[in-house]
Amino acid sequence: MQEDQPDTSVEKTAAPGQARALLWDLLRPHRATVAVLAVAVIAENVARLAVPRLVQIGVDDGVPPLRDRRDGSTLTWVIVALVVALLLQAGLRMFFLLRSGRVGQNVLLELRRRVFRHFGTLDVAFHDRYTSGRVVSRSTSDVEAIQEMLENGFDGLITAVLTLIGTAILLLTLDLKLGLVCLLSFPFLVLLSLWFRRESAAAYRQVREISALVIVQFVETMTGIKAVQAYRREPRNQQIFGELADRYQQINIRTMRLVAIFMPGVKLIGNLTTGVALLYGGYLAMRGEITIGVLTAFLLYLRMFFEPMQEITQFYNTFQSATSALEKLAVVLAERPAIADPATATALTQVRGEVAFEDVQFSYVEGRPVLPGLDLRIPAGQTVALVGTTGAGKTTIAKLMARFYDPQHGRVTLDGHDLRSLDQQDLRRHVVMVTQENFMFEGTVADNIRFGRPEATDEQVRAAAAAVGAAAFIEALPEGYATDVAKRGGRLSAGQRQLVAFARAFLADPDVLILDEATSSLDIPSERLVQRALRTILADRTAVIIAHRLSTVEIAHRVLVLEHGRVLEDGPPAELTSADGGRYAALHRAWVESLA
Known part of the structure; x- marks a missing residue:
């Protein structure tokens, strides 16, 4: 063939x-x-x-x-x-x-x-x-x-x-x-x-x-x-x-x-x-x-x-x-879904947002491991940035956290509960992933913002848009929040679609937020708006940020440098930047030189 x-x-x-x-x-x-x-x-x-x-x-x-x-x-x-x-x-x-x-x-x-x-x-x-x-x-x-x-x-x-x-x-x-x-x-x-x-x-x-x-x-x-x-x-x-x-x-x-x-x-x-x-x-x-x-x-x-x-x-x-x-x-x-709910699900009451990977092994193709045995703990309320070359396993970690996949060995936990023991609907009320694609559904801007929370009021929708810096461009649209986004959001630019996706995530108010290259389509002014908004969005919640733009990484409490599914460096961004001979320091220098 x-x-x-x-x-x-x-x-x-x-x-x-x-x-x-x-x-x-x-x-x-x-x-x-x-x-x-x-x-x-x-x-x-x-x-x-x-x-x-x-x-x-x-x-x-x-x-x-x-x-x-x-x-x-x-x-x-x-x-x-x-x-x-x-x-x-x-x-x-x-x-x-x-x-x-x-x-x-x-x-x-x-x-x-x-x-x-x-x-x-x-x-x-x-x-x-x-x-x-x-x-x-x-x-x-x-x-x-x-x-x-x-x-x-x-x-x-x-x-x-x-x-x-x-x-x-x-x-x-x-x-x-x-x-x-x-x-x-x-x-x-x-x-x-x-x-x-x-x-x-x-x-x-x-x-x-x-x-x-x-x-x-x-x-x-x-x-x-x-x-x-x-x-x-x-x-x-x-x-x-x-x-x-x-x-x-x-x-x-x-x-x-x-x-x-x-x-x-x-x-x-x-x-x-x-x-x-x-x-x-x-x-x-x-x-x-x-x-x-x-x-x-x-x-x-x-x-x-x-x-x-x-x-x-x-x-x-x-x-x-x-x-x-x-x-x-x-x-x-x-066809039976590979990701299935347990016969008796563990009920989530008050979620702190602590995430842990315990000897997690995962591969998309048998014999080619993406994560050979990852051990990682993200305390509740901490913002962690994942950096590394393409294929290092960053997005795979995000997908396992959102339980789009299950590991072949080990377990991923939320507040000590194996994700496989949780009801998927319950889990995804507490864990939300924003991806680079940011799919827009046919309907209005307001409809897309309240996608994860259909019962939200117009005031709550506007507040979410304002929190992520999307209010200005939305209000400038012909019909404001009632503007039809057209097929796949074709009436909006790539950056505007990402801002709407941020507002959607903010309105959903998860305990764990995953941003997978979610700022990659933003121009510099929009990115600065989002970075200011991110400090509000990420406050009091666990967050994982995957980004090649290190300006987004700098707001994290902690940076993990990955290579072939293994953690090479782990620490605050300022500490890793000043480390001589470090992998993150080299990435940071290359990024600064690219801006010159």
Whole structure:
């Protein structure tokens, strides 16, 4: 696989029966309604299958008395029965469509909620490897495939099966010899159907897989369009997308080819069977072995017998697509988060904010440790700055503190409690991480500030913005705090987004605050504003600052210099700066020289 080709390694294969189990689980709350609908479908098909039989009775028993000017009550009875059967069929069809449509929409609503909720519970490591394009594919095209099956598939399948069984029985009942002759075509239909089922199952599974890859490539290219254009990647991305689109086209052509063979094949077998029935039935009628009414009913039943095969074709298309989608959704819903709440969580009451790492070992890739065995204690209320080269383990420490990951060995504690013993919702009320990305959600500036505390008042939002130095630029916006930030905060500069993120963190009022390169996008005036605000924000709380700008580091009580996950230096910034030959002193000199 080429380096820049979409990665399919994260796509697991569904276990046998996993998709079916998911569907039954979704339908379980509607069992009573499904049972009523099944009865309605059976009654509807009985009414429909009765029509040719009533025609036969009318032709054989109702018409001759009229011709001989005798009693016409039989024909009258047949006509009344036909009207009743047709009205019953139409009424039951309406009832079925209304109720089944409601059940289908309820199932889809539950599925969408379940998928969205489950994606939200999965850990950061899962989302790091499972791209946003795949998430979109699971939530949209896969759910739509299931919707199509619920709306059109099951009804067609049930009707087709009942019609096939019912007409076969009625054909044999009307005349055994003619019925057996007509049913000689059935083995050919079965063989053709089994072939189509086998081939279409593989084809439609590939359709779903390639469809997901197309969505992945499209979403990621459009999400990263600035980088794509900046690095002139449009031709290469177009080539990758074009190759995927070509594969998608070819597999869809294959499915169309299967349908092009199956549907005319069914029609050919049906027409040949009807011709044989007409010839042999006509011969029997001429000999007086069957009546004209029986032959007429036979021809009507034969038409009804082969029509469902078209329905089954459409159901196969829908069913295979939906099965593939169900398999992928079932696999995702079966994913268990690596970061899970304990069965019995330790309750946090008064949090001081003391954080400790006890012989913590962690690696993203087995055999390549990022933290080989970290021992670290951060007293409550202390501000600690982490510095070091890229890959030294600074951000990993921050992610472990926020419990985005768990260590493979050792433990991380908050006030002596292992983070794994705490409820995640409870933990994240007390520990907040502000990252360099500072994701902005669609909505107003005020909405984004109160993101971590939705119940906050407008006064509290304004106070938080003022505390971090964001009030001036927010009030200068066209609608102030009510200004829409646009998609991903596109209406704000990078520095303004970081100030809003600081206000969001300040309003959340955590006991432990982690700033991961959170001032990297600020210009010098904004950084000075934030540095003044940080002294207010960090007061009386534990804080960890990760920054390459040593101006931000200088407000810390303590600096840790890291290299390959190990602490090389530990002390107050002023003390480390004055140390001859020290690593931090060298970093500080290089930073000062860069400002000259």
